[in-house]
Amino acid sequence: MSGPLLPGATLGVMGGGQLGRMFVHAAQALGYSTAVLDADADSPAGRVSHHHVRTGYLDETGLRDLAQAAQAITTEFENVPAQALRTLAAQRPVHPSADAVAVAQDRTQEKAHFTRCGVPVAPHAVIETPEQLAAVRADLLPGILKTARLGYDGKGQARVDSPQALAAAWDRMQRVPCVLEKLLPLAFECSVVVARGVDGAMVNLPVQRNLHRDGILAVTEVGAGVVPDDVAQRAVEATRAVAQGIGYVGVLCVEFFVLHDGALVVNEMAPRPHNSGHWSIDGADVSQFELQVRTLAGLPLVQPRQHSAAVMLNLLGDLWFTHGSEREPAWADVLALPGAHLHLYGKAEARPGRKMGHLTCTAAHLADARATARRACEVLGLEGF
Incomplete structure (x- = not known):
């Protein structure tokens, strides 16, 4: 953008949940039109937006329609596919960027980023293979096993207090990449x-x-x-x-x-x-x-x-x-x-x-x-x- 987008422009958002709805309300209060992409015809944000693109996040036609309707695009939750944001960014300003969202989508990348920034993280271990599971230090237990991707609001998590419980929890999570975090006081x-x-x-x-x-x-x-x-x-x-x-x-x-x-x-x-x-x-x-x-x-x-x-x-x-x-x-x-x-x-x-x-x-x-x-x-x- 050569300058700010002023009221009267259209702002887009990927996702039609409550966060998208409150973004739409805030944008409209400032005089902007809004466009929402969400497959649900009854989504909370879609119901109150000027435009509602009813497709999935990776639908090429939907992404094109959103880019045509909006002069800049954001997202309301972190699990929008990063590739969809990259596709949109080739046509319109997209904030946050696909790269930033991708870091937040993966706990392993996220913890590495925190460490690079000098921000303390809990003692933890990455578990992606049986060998890494076997090598988990005893002092990380009891801990919380979390899926590296797609966990939120307590989903994709399990408390474990022994190597046997850890192995069983990883099996229940279908051995997807996980992070084990030590329980702290x-x-x-x-x-x-x-x-x-x-x-x-x-x-x-x-x-x-x-x-x-x-x-x-x-x-x-x-x-x-x-x-x-x-x-x-x-x-x-x-x-x-x-x-x-x-x-x-x-x-x-x-x-x-x-x-x-x-x-x-x-x-x-x-x-x-x-x-x-x-x-x-x-x-x-x-x-x-x-x-x-x-x-x-x-x-x-x-x-x-x-x-x-x-x-x-x-x-x-x-x-x-x-x-x-x-x-x-x-x-x-x-x-x-x-x-x-x-x-x-x-x-x-x-x-x-x-x-x-x-x-x-x-x-x-x-x-x-x-x-x-x-x-x-x-x-x-x-x-x-």
């Missing part, structure tokens, strides 16, 4: 969302403290004191190093483990907006999705300012079921709570474990946001925190 988890422009300018959201259940994010808290200042500073510096080291353009989230001694260990990165950054729609003056629009269109990046303490609750499809029977959650009671902001993703069918929406509770002080969020948990029947 965690104090808590946190994440950082950064946005980096083509010119190298970089901004970030405040550090977010996260609580996961069964491998899926359950609660994110953002506010004064939620993460110690020194830990937050190191997390931001590490995330910026990860983005800088790969020449990243777009929105990137890096997740960290914080150990009991205060040490910071990187977990993984997501080359897109992240579940833990959803609070920014209601709690900051520039959301992660507006940052995604700005990086894609080449608009100026400004440092987001948090104006409200925030607690975000993930809303999974389990809420729609009680003792096996389907029900509608008590949305009216939730919306009666001060500072409660409900976001439902427009998915046609609720299923246990499926991300159906999120609720962000904002207040002037974190204690008040927590109190509202805990009350919302009681109303909805969610586990407290």
Whole structure:
């Protein structure tokens, strides 16, 4: 691009899920038209976009149609085939790049990139052959065995505490390439969302403290004191190093483990907006999705300012079921709570474990946001925190 794409242009996104939907909303708020490529005719992003290309990610006609409709293209999740992004990049600006997405798609490459950037990783071993399995050091157990590719939200993972359990888990995973990570004594988890422009300018959201259940994010808290200042500073510096080291353009989230001694260990990165950054729609003056629009269109990046303490609750499809029977959650009671902001993703069918929406509770002080969020948990029947 010779200059920024101004409102009135069309921005494209690969993927029609909730992240694509929120990107589309942010783009439209700034005056852009949007185009979504997703095979599902009822996809959340496709339903609200100006254009919906209903094909698979590698369909040549679909990719051509998206490139014709949009002046620049991004992706809403990391498992879009990198080859599709390379095909599009031959015709239009694509951010993040196929090479950056490819690193995030493979845990082995990802850990090597973190190490090159000087960011500490957990002790681990790559397992691609029976010989590598047999050579795993005893001090890596107990650990978590993760598939090198296509794992997310706890999928493609198994906890193992002995060589026999490790071998059995690898068999269950059909002996695909995996990474074994040593279990570490965690104090808590946190994440950082950064946005980096083509010119190298970089901004970030405040550090977010996260609580996961069964491998899926359950609660994110953002506010004064939620993460110690020194830990937050190191997390931001590490995330910026990860983005800088790969020449990243777009929105990137890096997740960290914080150990009991205060040490910071990187977990993984997501080359897109992240579940833990959803609070920014209601709690900051520039959301992660507006940052995604700005990086894609080449608009100026400004440092987001948090104006409200925030607690975000993930809303999974389990809420729609009680003792096996389907029900509608008590949305009216939730919306009666001060500072409660409900976001439902427009998915046609609720299923246990499926991300159906999120609720962000904002207040002037974190204690008040927590109190509202805990009350919302009681109303909805969610586990407290």
